[in-house]
Amino acid sequence: xxxxxxxxxxxxxxxxxxxxxxxxxxxxxxxxxxxxxxxxxxxxxxxxxxxxxxxxxxxxxxxxxxxxxxxxxxxxxxxxxxxxxxxxxxxxxxxxxxxxxxxxxxxxxxxxx
Amino acid sequence: xxxxxxxxxxxxxxxxxxxxxxxxxxxxxxxxxxxxxxxxxxxxxxxxxxxxxxxxxxxxxxxxxxxxxxxxxxxxxxxxxxxxxxxxxxxxxxxxxxxxxxxxxxxxxxxx
Numbered sequence: 094x095x096x097x098x099x100x101x102x103x104x105x106x107x108x109x110x111x112x113x114x115x116x117x118x119x120x121x122x123x124x125x126x127x128x129x130x131x132x133x134x135x136x137x138x139x140x141x142x143x144x145x146x147x148x149x150x151x152x153x154x155x156x157x158x159x160x161x162x163x164x165x166x167x168x169x170x171x172x173x174x175x176x177x178x179x180x181x182x183x184x185x186x187x188x189x190x191x192x193x194x195x196x197x198x199x200x201x202x203x204x205x206x
Numbered sequence: 207x208x209x210x211x212x213x214x215x216x217x218x219x220x221x222x223x224x225x226x227x228x229x230x231x232x233x234x235x236x237x238x239x240x241x242x243x244x245x246x247x248x249x250x251x252x253x254x255x256x257x258x259x260x261x262x263x264x265x266x267x268x269x270x271x272x273x274x275x276x277x278x279x280x281x282x283x284x285x286x287x288x289x290x291x292x293x294x295x296x297x298x299x300x301x302x303x304x305x306x307x308x309x310x311x312x313x314x315x316x317x318x
Contacts, residue, residue, distance in 0.1 A: 097249070124304065133214055135294060135308035136250070143304065151305070183249055192238045192298045195306070197249030 096120075097198035099184050105204045112171040114201050116184030122196075123189045125167035127151075127159060130181040130200070142167055143189065174205045209233055212295055212309030221318050225282035229295035229309045232276065236297040236307070239271050241280045244292045244311070253293070254280060285316045 138151030
């Protein structure tokens with residue numbers, strides 16, 4: 094069963110901590126994405142990557158960075174966590190030019206206290 | 207104003223009823239339209255995909271796109287308790303799919 098795996102289901106971190114969210118896909122997809130999901134706001138794109146070591150900013154990149162050293166792994170980094178980054182974080186992957194081919198992970202619920 | 211508007215619900219219906227969901231959008235460049243279903247504590251999964259205007263049917267699900275009105279709909283016939291979930295619309299202006307714009311999601315509850 095092909096899938097996108099996010100390393101943690103729940104995380105609690107303190108303000109100012111550096112936080113790493115990990116995502117691994119086993120489908121050999123070129124594209125990988127990080128979204129955050131907040132009530133009433135839907136999914137908002139933070140960053141995406143279309144190839145190893147390549148990245149593009151999404152709609153809300155401020156306070157975040159990403160790393161893609163291997164095709165199957167895409168990491169989201171919160172450089173200095175703040176309470177307004179408390180959210181559900183969803184990773185997704187897709188083949189190139191497959192607008193309807195996203196596969197999502199189950200999400201990481203991050204709470205920053 | 208959001209680029210894609212979707213009523214958050216919750217929408218509560220009895221089992222067997224037709225569920226009607228919709229989204230409105232402002233960007234006339236959108237031409238790829240999707241509906242995702244998200245169960246509690248899970249990631250979204252693709253339910254329906256439509257290119258440009260028209261209707262598409264898949265089992266109990268029908269997706270409609272009216273580009274002239276900037277309005278898309280999803281209908282679920284003979285609804286089941288297992289259809290209880292949050293439904294998100296998503297749209298894109300290009301086939302590369304590097305930037306989907308999502309609605310806020312509508313929570314649906316189908317009561318037995």
